Amino acid sequence: MWKPPEKIAYSPRGGHWPSEREVRRSRLFQPLEHGRLSLAQRTWIPAMVPWRATEEGEVTRDVIDWYRRFAQGRPGAIVVEATGIRDIPSGPLLRASHDRYIEGLQDIVRAVREASGGETKLFIQLIDFLAIKRRQPAEKFIRRFLAIGDHHREALGMTEASEDEVRETLAAMSEEELEAVLTTREFESLSMGSRERVTDIHLPHVADLPETLPGLFADAARRAEAAGFDGVELHYAHAYTMASFLSALNTRDDGYGGDPDGRVRLPLEVFDAVRGAVGDSFTVGCRMLAEECIESGSGLGDALFFAEKFALAGMDFISLSRGGKFEDAKRPKVGEAAYPYTGRSGYECMPQYLSDARGPFGRNLAPARAIRERLRAGGLDTPIVVAGGIHNFDQAESALSAGEGDIVGLARQAMADPDWFEKVRSGNGSKVRLCEYTNYCEGLDQKHKMVTCKLWDREALDEETPRTPDGKRRTVAPQWGRDRD
Structure with missing residues (x-):
């Protein structure tokens, strides 16, 4: 059984923090214009699930405050958490499965627009998942x-x-x-614990996925557009339905599995349905895996093929992740469900300070570069979002300079310090609160508890700072370096 490696001498470092003059010459803080995708800077906060919605998937004040807080740091883009496309119970995850959710989603959009001065683009990640049950005695x-x-x-x-x-x-x-x-x-x-697979075509609702999913994704995208989002990110990564169709483990024999052409068929049909349901200026991209990191799973060769297919189909961006699968997850305790970030593939997705000789940082850079090079060699200029343990300016700027991506995603680091973007842009990078990569946040996510950062929990804040319902204080964005409109 796979075990996390022993602790070795890796620790987050701030690297070289640029002056305001250097920032102006950097690639990271230059705008990106590519068709429907327009960013004021090449920074991106990937989707993270904070477990702040109601059990019915409705937006709460805590959800709004979460995204407002990120927007105060003025990143180039924020992707709202994985949001369900089915109108079924799914715990405190957001949903876009019915028109009744539009009003709440509009509240998120308004908060982000106001907090960022309109600078930050806002996308929402749309997800489908099959049933998984807790382990029984x-x-x-x-x-x-x-x-x-x-x-x-x-x-x-x-x-x-x-x-x-x-x-x-x-x-x-x-x-x-x-x-x-x-x-x-x-x-x-x-x-x-029992878990449905896309290969369970003896189950009618699984057999019918190619018929039902394009419409469900398209309807959810239409609602996102009505709510005012700039675009959607189709969740084709990790342990969920669409990634499972792309997986080399997908052996469906109905034309939607087997060889790479069969496995990519439904993701392309979903994209076509979404593209046809929204306006021409609405951005539609996806998040996919550069590598599954499981035995007999999809590797970089598959990702090269899929990314090229998506780019040829007209996707506006491709955001890359890795791992995060159920197939190698740790055995859950009785009464708990399997969690897809506990095995080796999960570790590849969210490596910790306890790492191997490669270290926890930048493990997805080389695959991202290979994918980007394949697209460019074919005359395709689809922007690539690269992420994975990136936390300082030098790492981000180097990724862009080396052709490992066109946009840089910071997830855990953004959670550790939502002001990273404004601090660095204003020449105050030395004041960034660096992520320690202990995966405190991931531990909360595994338990479906409200996610935050241990640095926030332990930070001494004024007693009058607003608190969440569980008693935790909320941080308030300071002013960094320049006037706000």
């Missing part, structure tokens, strides 16, 4: 959720036994004994 799983079949009776030598008799026998067995009797999928459901 073995006896409960056997008695309530296991479908008894002939293969169980044959393995037990109980061909004439009733279903209840088979269950009683199984319930008395050890886990090692059960592994020899249950199918691979059944044992996984017992030990990890």
Whole structure:
């Protein structure tokens, strides 16, 4: 079983912080104009789930305050968290699955526009996911959720036994004994919790995904446009439905799996449906994986193929991530669901200060460069968003100079200091509060708790600072270096 590496001598460093004059000459703080995508600077806050919505997926004051706080730092763009396209219960995640959500989403847009002086572009990430259930106690799983079949009776030598008799026998067995009797999928459901896959085409709603998903994504994008967003980011990454269609593990035989052409078919159809549902000036891009980082999963070669297909189809940007899969997730405790950032692929997605010889920073830069070079060689100039442990100016500027991306994403670092962008741009980079990459925030996300940064939690703030419902103080953006309109 994969284990995180032992701690080695890596620590975040501020690097060289530029003067205002150097900032003006930098690539990072230059505008980007590419068709529908227009940014005042090449900085980007990727989508992060803060668990601040209601259980019905509605926008709350805490959601608005979260995005307002990022906007006060005036990054080039903010991508609002993964937002569900289905009108089904999904916990405190935002939804864009019905027109009733438009009003709340408009509140986010207004807050960001006001806080950033209109400088920051605002996108929203649209996601679909299949069912995943908590791991059950073995006896409960056997008695309530296991479908008894002939293969169980044959393995037990109980061909004439009733279903209840088979269950009683199984319930008395050890886990090692059960592994020899249950199918691979059944044992996984017992030990990890059951999880639907895009290859479960024996389930009608899974078989019908190619028919239903384009319309669901298109309707959600239409609502995002009505709410005033500048565009949408289609979530084609990590452990979720669209990434699972792209995965080399997708063996569907209905034309939507198998070879790369089959696996990219539905993501392209979703994009076409979304593009057709929104106005010509509305930006539509995607987030995809440069590498899945799992056994037998998609590698860089697949990503090169998919990125080229997306660029040829007319996507306005491609944002790159890596890993974050269920297939190698750590076994959850009884009563909890598997979390796709606990195995090696999850570590590749969010590496920590406890890292290997490559260090936690910039692990996705080389794949991003290869993807960008493939597109440019084919005459395609689709902007590439590169991210992954980037926290100082030198890293960001180097990524752009080396052709590893056209836009630089800072997620955990933006959470550690939402004013990173304004501080650096105004020559106050030495005052940046650096992320320590302990993944305190990821630990909260795993427990579905309101996400924040330990540096905020421990920062001494004035008693009158507004507080969240759980008693945590909210930070207030200071003025850094220049007048605000």
